[in-house]
Amino acid sequence: MTEGNFVDYVKIYVSSGKGGKGSTHLHREKFIEKGGPDGGDGGRGGHVYLVGNKGLWTLFHLKFARHIKAGHGGDGGSARSTGADGDDKYIEVPLGTVVKDQETGEVMFEITEHGEKRIVAKGGKGGLGNWHFRSSTNQTPRYSQPGMPPEENDIILELKVLADVGLVGFPNAGKSTLLSVLTSAKPKIADYPFTTLKPNLGIVSYRDYQSFVIADIPGIIEGAAEGKGLGHYFLRHIERNSVLIFLIPADAGDIEKEYEILLDELRRYNPEILDKERVIVISKCDMLDDELKAEMKDTLDVSFKNIPYLMISSVAQQGLVELKDKLWQMLNVEAE
Structure with missing residues (x-):
């Protein structure tokens, strides 16, 4: 999936049918x-539904569909015949889609299951025919009810990626490179910060034809929780991951300090994120000789006593099998 086709935020106007x-x-007949x-x-106006579809990964198909309207109900007829119901409109969305009211920003609901169906605009009720208004004192009422008007809503659809593993790190930490060697994904890779502007997804093939999904989240900067840089644009995606990889390059000035900054940004955005399983991965270790690796390992053993860490090199393909094994183990423990 190319970056341009990954759409995780759209505003649409929905209108039910009247x-x-x-x-x-x-009633008239030959002798009556x-x-x-x-x-x-009158017939009911059509509803507008959102439907969960596990086969979708993005909101790209709604990028240019800004106005979605259901069909109007048909008028009542003679012989107490009811008008036809308006055609319902179904909008398919990926799992993890959050629906918000555009005016208030309030979360209306969230689609998390395949086939889950929720109404975002309810069709107007059909009006009653004059047959309902007959009485002993008014045997030929010449009036009926009009149909109820349609329901109109401006809504925001916001996708929170449903990936098993999320890559967290500063810009230019090597997240896209790691994703490209673990999966068949082809993210944009370059030697400058903020190469990744939108999340990239990839499927990691594991032993016995098993697999899991990993997401490369755009890089964090200090102040991201307050919306600086790409801010909330990417932090919301981390909420859906079961396991977080904190990716820190071996040439970082202070590995422990970088980890604490990343952790603090997640804590300030949503403290519940810190309850997730996490592993620290030191990337670009091909730049280190054996002596420097041993020295760094001694430091990491002290700094990260209770947190698992791995030393890898995406370019030199070092430590990747161990990383997959560790992630698979953590995901299975999480599932149990």
């Missing part, structure tokens, strides 16, 4: 000149 109006028809009321009810 209800059909009731009929004011009076003044029959009673037999006007039928």
Whole structure:
């Protein structure tokens, strides 16, 4: 999936169908000149639904569909016939889609299961025909109800990526490179910060034809929790990951300090994120000789006593099998 095709935020206008109006028809036959009321009810206006689809990974198909309207209900007819219901409109969205009211920003609901169906605009009720208004004192009512008006909503669809593993790190930490060697994904890679502007997804093939999904999240900077840099644009995706990889390059000035900054940004955005399983991965270790690796390992043993860490090189393909094994183990423990 190319970066341009990954759309995780759209604003759309949805409108249900209006209800059909009731009929004011009076019964007439060859030998019945003044029959009673037999006007039928109007049909219901069409609903607009959101439907979860596990086969979708992005909101790209809605990028240019900004106005979505359901069909109007048909008017009632004679012989108490009810008008046809308006055609419902179904909008398929990937799992993990959060629906918000555009005006208030309030979360309306979230689609998390395949086939889950929720109404975002309810069709107008059809009006009652004059048959409902007959009485002993008013045997030929010549009025009926109009249909109810349609429901209109401006909504925001916001996708939170449903990946098993999330890559967290500063810009230019090597996240895209790691994703490209672990999976068949082809993220944009370059030697400058903020190469990745949108999350990239890849499927990691594991032993016995098993697999898991990993997401490369755009780089964090200090102040991201307050919206600086790409801010909330990417932090929301981390909420859906089961395991977090904190990726820190071996040439970082202070590995422990970088880890603490990353952790603090996640804590300030949503403290619940810190409850997730995490592993620290030191990248670009091909730049180190054996002596420097041993020295760094001694330092890491002290700094990260209770947190697992691995030393890898994406370019030299070092430590990747061990990383896959560790992630698979953590995901299975999480699942149990």
